[in-house]
Structure formats: structure tokens, C-alpha cells
Amino acid sequence: MNMACIETLPYLSELISVSVVAMFMAISPGADFVMVTRNSMFHSRSAGIFSALGVGSAIWIHVTYSIAGLALIISRSIVLFSILKYVGAAYLIYMGWKTFTSKELIDIDEPSAGNALSNGAAFKIGFVTNALNPKTTIFFLSIFTQVVNPDTPIWMQLVYGLIISLSHVAWFTGVAVFLSHPILLQRFQNSKSVIEKVVGCVLIGFGCKVAAASHG
Structure with a gap:
């Protein structure tokens, strides 16, 4: 048994x-799932995967402020929580409205340049969606106050952050690959306009739900 395993044993239950x-x-x-779905189906597999990477990277923002103890402050401050909540809600409603009102039709075989979403833009969408999600903030609050012992060393808490981040990247990458499969896309093509409207409404709905959520 190597040294790393020995050092991890006391925290096995937490792990x-x-x-x-x-x-x-x-x-x-x-919201993360809907956004990755949106980018995978309406743009490309690459866009979906980079959105997944954006979600996984944004996890580290939550890890950082949780380790610093700021998650507790945010959760107890009506002003800070409200700012996060309304900014996140506005972003989801904006993206939902853009999707709902989209007039571009995707040609699966020959995607148009106007419809293309760059990898950087896809990453940014995934990153911002997760970073501004108050549901994620509350999740990290519960993890780092109820599951993780205050005496757990920083390096171990970073390991937990890595596990959470990789879990999100793995899951959403799988979602992107599955939903961008050519067979599925061909089936979705005929109903693409309807699906856009549905996804747009769902994102707007998530935004309204976030805005209406009470503090604490």
C-alpha cells in the first residue's frame, strides 16, 4: 500500500x-443538462463536449469558495445570494429566449457557418451556466458543512473537488456524445423547430424557478 493510499484511509468515509x-x-x-443538450443537438458534438468541460471547470469556483468558507457566508447573506440568484436566472432566461426565437435551421450534413458555435463559446456557456447556478452553491454548502469535516486537510478537500469536477465532465461528455449521434440527430431533424421551442421554454422555466426560489 503506497503512501497516498495510507494518507487517504482516514477520510475514506468522506471520500x-x-x-x-x-x-x-x-x-x-x-440547467447544466439542458444547456449541454442544447449545444449538442443544435450545434455539434464538439460544442456539447466543450460545454461539459466548461461545467466541470466552473465546479472549481464552487470548490474554491467552499474551502475558503465563503459558501456559508453566501448562503446566509440575502443580498449576496439574491445577486447570484438573479444574475443566474437572467442568464438562463436570456439563453432560453435565444433558443426559443432561433430562426436558423440546422442541416446535419452541411452545418452553416452562421449556426456554428465555437469551442470557446461552448465552453463559456457551460462555465457560466454552472458558475451562476445557486443550486450548485447550496450543494457545495451542504457538502462542505455536513459531509466534510472542518479538520479535513486542504489537499483532501481538493481531491473531493476533483472528484466532483470529473464526475460532471464524464457525465455531460457522455450526454453530448449520445445526443449528437447521427442516428438521433436524423430523427430530431424533422422536429428540430419544435424541439428548439421546448428547450427554450425549459431554460426560461429554469430561470424563472431560480428567480422565484427563496433564500435558505
């Missing part, structure tokens, strides 16, 4: 708990 919760958090339906 298992964080891993299980991270998995369920990643697969639970939410």
Missing part, C-alpha cells in the same frame, strides 16, 4: 460520501 453525492448531483436534471 465515498462525496463521490456518491457528486454522481447524483451530476446526473440530476437541471
